Amino acid sequence: MKKCLTLLFLFVFLSPFASAQDEFVIQNKRKSDKIKFKLINNLVIIPVEVNGVTLSFLLDTGVSKPIIFNFLNVSDTLQIKDTETIYLRGLGEGESVEALKSKNNTFKIGDAIKLNQDLYAVFNTNLNLAPRLGIPVHGIIGFDLFKDLIVEINYSTKTIKLTEPEVFSYKPCKSCERFSLEFHKKKPYVYALVGVNEKDVPVKLLIDSGGSDAIWLFENEDKGLKPSDKFFYDFLGHGLNGSVYGKRSRVETFSLKSFVLKNANVSYPDTKSVFFAKIIKDRNGSLAGNILKRFDVIFDYQRKLLTLKKNKYFREAFSYNRSGIELAHQGTRVVREVDKSAVGKNGLMNRNETQNNFRIDRTIKYKLVLKPAYVIVELREGSPAEKAGLLKGDIILSINGLGTHQYSLQQVIHKFYDDVNKRIKLKVERDGKILTFSFNLERLL
Structure with missing residues (x-):
């Protein structure tokens, strides 16, 4: 059986909220757990156990069912079963990508476990994230985790705290800002204000923790969303269906209520690359990792709330790759x-124990x-x-x-x-x- 599915940004949410029998549950008395993550290029990489095999996944608010990329390398040990062929579409101008939809998988993240988890295994080796990040990354996980648990991301300590909603309580925080989230196709959106071309423009942005840039904006002359006179054309990243190019510039200010960032990086992707992303009503772009990492973040999907608190990265200057x-x-x-195992404890200076003196060993061994x-x-x-x-x-x-x-x-x-x-x-x-x-x-x- 073959199906064709369309992804509206990087990946689309492909199913409704799971039933109560198919949820992440934290298996300890506290109903809460904390795990370490790696912060690579503004992206959060977490350990995820799939069918008993520990893998590395990108934590992405813009994806629904987990997607495995290094499928050919891990399929034998994962024992993926109950599959059907589908086709996925996302960013980029390429053709739809073939994938296997698999049911009844077991996922474990720290003490949080979920049975009967669907996943999508992608065959295309060009979609492997590992070469671009420099570490093994086997897949992406998002909505299924966020909808079941309160997810607190502390970018400063590189830890994620997962808590079951019924035991979670908000602590008083005068330095925090709280935002109402809107959901379209099960994706979270937030309102912000961008200062561009000496004009403050209200924008509705997808929260995309799976993107390493700061802000993406869709060009809109009527709304005043266009690059300043100072911009350059560049490669912006890889989507599910190919490379994405566009203009890079800066916005004068980017405001999330009282939090104001100056001279933030902004990218304007080519229209063809984001055609499906732009059909979401009133969407103006995305807020991604280079913004999110400047805050300690609480995602509360059940209450439709986002909480931000400035951290040590807040005042870090925005910069671009100057080499090209x-x-x-x-x-x-x-x-x-140099073969260090063939070198003495003092480097090339070896001690002659019998004569109680030293000699220089000029024979360096290599491997x-x-x-x-x-x-x-x-x-x-x-x-x-x-x-x-x-x-x-x-x-x-x-x-x-x-x-x-x-x-x-x-x-x-x-x-x-x-x-x-x-x-x-x-x-x-x-x-x-x-x-x-x-x-x-x-x-x-």
């Missing part, structure tokens, strides 16, 4: 390293190890990196004299956000040849 390079982890490469290969997958036209001669497909071997194998993917990318005029020297491998390129990071806006 987008990297991904693609495979591995062989690196020669060959496999390390991640960081590859240029997107290159902004007219960027410093492109003008220097770099190309998509180049493997970056070193940055400013230090091997990239010493860094995580996010640490390498972070160097492209450095100060204006910072000199960047890259050694790359291209078609088996080693090449060197240099450029200065440029002001974008």
Whole structure:
């Protein structure tokens, strides 16, 4: 049996609220549990146990049923059953994506467990999130968790607290702001105010914790939503159906009641990439991870409430990648390293116990190890990196004299956000040849 489903943003909610028999329940006396998460590129990555197998999932307020991406790598151990073929559609201009809908799966997040969970297993290997984030990410989970439990995300401590609604109580908080949520297709929306082109414009935004940007706005001349004179065209990210491009700029202010952020990043995606997202009545865009991480957040779907409290990231300056390079982890490469097991405790200085003196051991032993290969997958036209001669497909071997194998993917990318005029020297491998390129990071806006 085949079905065709349409996703309205990154992914659509595909079913109504679950019945009381199919809910996440916390199996301890407190009816509450706290778990650690990884914050990668403004995204929350949590451990999720699926049918007894521990995986890593992106926590996304914009998705309904869990979706597994690294399906081909984990299908055998997950024992996915009761399946039917469907087709999903989301952001991007590509074709619908084939997936398997599976029923009767067991999900466990900390002490929260749910039986009879539906999930969608996607076959397309291009949708793997791991290369872009630099860590294994097997899937996405959202609405099914948020609708059953109160979800408190503390970005400062990188912890999530899950609580059953009947035992949850709000603490007095004078420094908090509380918002009413609206739901369309089971997705949460909030109202905000953007200062753009010297005008304050009220906007209705999807809350999208699965997006790493700050704000996305849909261009609307009548409403005054358009980039300022200062903008640049760029790759914005990957949707379910392909890459998304658009204009990047800044808004003068972004206000959530009394919380006001200045010079916040904003992106205006191309109309074709967000065609299905724009059909939601009165929707003007999205509020994503680079805004959410600046608050401690309480999602209370049952009461339709969102609570925000400023945290240590609130005043962090907004910045853009000044190089024009987008990297991904693609495979591995062989690196020669010093074999530390063959070196004495004092480095190369070894002690001769019988003569009670020291000698220098000039014989250094090396070993060959496999390390991640960081590859240029997107290159902004007219960027410093492109003008220097770099190309998509180049493997970056070193940055400013230090091997990239010493860094995580996010640490390498972070160097492209450095100060204006910072000199960047890259050694790359291209078609088996080693090449060197240099450029200065440029002001974008």
